[in-house]
Amino acid sequence: MSSAVGYSTTPPAGSSRFSLASSSTSLYSTSQNPSSSTINNNPNRRESARSSIVPIQQQLFGGTAQPQGNVNILDRSINKTKGSEMALSAWAFIFAEVIAYSQSRSDSIADLEKRLSTLGYEVGQRILSLVLLRNTQASNLKDPKREHRLIPILQFVHTQIYKYVFGKPADGLERSSEAEDEYMLVLNESPLSQFISVPKDMSDLSCESFTAGLVEGVLDGLEVPARVTAHWVGDQYPDHPQRTVILIKLDQKVMDREEALGK
Amino acid sequence: MTIHGLWVISKAGGLVFSRSYSDVLPPQPVNTILTLAGILHGIHAITAKLTPTPIPGVTAGGLESFEAEGWGGKVFLTPTGTKFVVLHSLPQSGLDDLMKRIYEIYSDAVMKNPFHTPEMPINSALFETKLQTLMSGVNA
Numbered sequence: 001m002s003s004a005v006g007y008s009t010t011p012p013a014g015s016s017r018f019s020l021a022s023s024s025t026s027l028y029s030t031s032q033n034p035s036s037s038t039i040n041n042n043p044n045r046r047e048s049a050r051s052s053i054v055p056i057q058q059q060l061f062g063g064t065a066q067p068q069g070n071v072n073i074l075d076r077s078i079n080k081t082k083g084s085e086m087a088l089s090a091w092a093f094i095f096a097e098v099i100a101y102s103q104s105r106s107d108s109i110a111d112l113e114k115r116l117s118t119l120g121y122e123v124g125q126r127i128l129s130l131v132l133l134r135n136t137q138a139s140n141l142k143d144p145k146r147e148h149r150l151i152p153i154l155q156f157v158h159t160q161i162y163k164y165v166f167g168k169p170a171d172g173l174e175r176s177s178e179a180e181d182e183y184m185l186v187l188n189e190s191p192l193s194q195f196i197s198v199p200k201d202m203s204d205l206s207c208e209s210f211t212a213g214l215v216e217g218v219l220d221g222l223e224v225p226a227r228v229t230a231h232w233v234g235d236q237y238p239d240h241p242q243r244t245v246i247l248i249k250l251d252q253k254v255m256d257r258e259e260a261l262g263k
Numbered sequence: 264m265t266i267h268g269l270w271v272i273s274k275a276g277g278l279v280f281s282r283s284y285s286d287v288l289p290p291q292p293v294n295t296i297l298t299l300a301g302i303l304h305g306i307h308a309i310t311a312k313l314t315p316t317p318i319p320g321v322t323a324g325g326l327e328s329f330e331a332e333g334w335g336g337k338v339f340l341t342p343t344g345t346k347f348v349v350l351h352s353l354p355q356s357g358l359d360d361l362m363k364r365i366y367e368i369y370s371d372a373v374m375k376n377p378f379h380t381p382e383m384p385i386n387s388a389l390f391e392t393k394l395q396t397l398m399s400g401v402n403a
Contacts, residue, residue: 092375099377195375197389202378 078130079137092195099196099207109205117213117228124161124217131164146222150250150258153222154183161218165211166191176247181255185215185246194242206230208244215246225251264357266398267334267350269365270296273382274344276304280385284398288334288350303348307338341366361401368393 098119099112106112132146139145147153158173166187176182193207208230216228227249234241267288271280278300283290291299303326311325328337335355339347339362347365351358372390373379379387 089375092371096375096377103377195371195389197372197376197378197387199378199386207377 079134088191091192095192095207095210096196098210109202112205113209113230116207116209117216120210120213120215121217121220123210124214124219125221127161127164127214128218128221131160135160148223149261150224150254153219153224154185154248156222157215157218158185161215162187165214170246179249181250181252183248183250185248187211187244187246188237188240189242190244193244206232206244208232208246211244212246215248219248224254226254227251264355265352265402266361267352269350269394269398270300270303270346270348271369271385272300272304272346272348275382276301277382279383280390282391282394284395284402287352300348303336303338304346307340307346337362339366345369357401361397364397365394368397 099116102115102119103112106115135145147156154173157170159169162168162170162185170185171188172184172186174184174186176184187208190208190211192211196207198205198207212228212230216226219226219228229247229249231245231247232243233245234243237243265285265287267285268281268283270278273279278297281293281296281300307325311323314323317323324340326338329335330353333353335351335353337349337351337355337358339349341347347362347369349358349361349365368390372387372393373385376387376389379385
């Protein structure tokens with residue numbers, strides 16, 4: 001096969017949920033799945049790629065594999081997370097800058113929270129796609145799973161999304177005793193805002209609004225529209241002065257659907 | 264060793280933080296501490312110029328510690344010019360480690376806090392809590 005068709009973008013029909021464009025030639029026989037297929041017929045490609053596993057980004061965007069150590073973010077393997085974690089300090093500095101930037105452009109605490117929430121929403125949408133894609137690939141495309149009921153969806157956020165974002169699942173998922181359509185995600189100590197000390201004159205502000213927005217983005221992506229807000233409750237828990245509750249107020253439409261689906 | 268107090272001096276010589284952690288040294292009014300911090304800043308700058316045998320290519324650091332009767336002070340200069348001054352009892356040991364811990368807490372609780380303005384007085388509850396924990400561990 002000539003080198004010109006080395007970066008085909010067509011995974012086998014029927015087994016892919018993420019093909020972007022189709023080209024005339026496919027390198028994969030139908031029995032192979034994209035994440036594990038090897039290219040044996042393209043010497044240029046084999047020279048440049050150290051491993052025989054083709055990162056999905058390369059299939060999608062047609063990038064050229066580079067030697068490891070100086071790999072473009074788009075050229076990285078989508079499933080390999082080891083070694084690509086970001087330093088917490090770097091994140092803390094950028095998040096501090098994000099808050100300072102948002103603060104300089106907002107005229108009230110509510111406005112600032114709204115801005116943080118909007119940013120988190122964008123992040124949530126992207127994280128959802130990535131986590132779902134990884135899960136699908138981890139299950140070898142045989143049994144792609146996507147939750148559709150409310151409780152499994154909330155558990156998915158509680159466990160998988162929180163684990164992906166914070167490195168550990170949330171400390172609690174509770175249902176409000178007052179309202180049927182309110183659920184709470186509890187995190188005793190958020191890595192996102194652990195260095196932030198809110199001044200007294202802004203004590204209402206919860207920088208976890210970013211997380212709230214993130215959760216809202218994920219839930220929206222799973223067709224569970226909700227109004228998500230963050231509330232600091234550390235004053236009631238001396239052991240966890242940074243305890244924050246992410247309050248999820250579900251849309252009436254979700255409650256109706258749950259009722260229609262029944263048990 | 265007992266830690267009597269901690270000052271943080273900005274690179275311009277202004278006192279941005281001061282706390283007392285024991286009642287051995289007589290308490291001073293804030294204005295006095297401000298003046299003392301300013302003087303220390305000046306002395307530090309002078310001593311940096313007074314190195315008798317300067318090593319070529321190496322910038323002299325300036326005043327590192329001073330001692331009085333029964334108590335002393337240790338000065339730690341960060342690469343960005345912020346100075347931490349610890350007032351302590353004599354004899355002292357483990358001050359270098361303590362300085363690094365204070366610097367670490369400062370980097371975490373002050374520099375990563377979006378509500379802090381550089382060179383301005385430190386107003387962070389988190390910074391104070393963490394320092395208090397550290398100091399009560401040392402003073403215990």
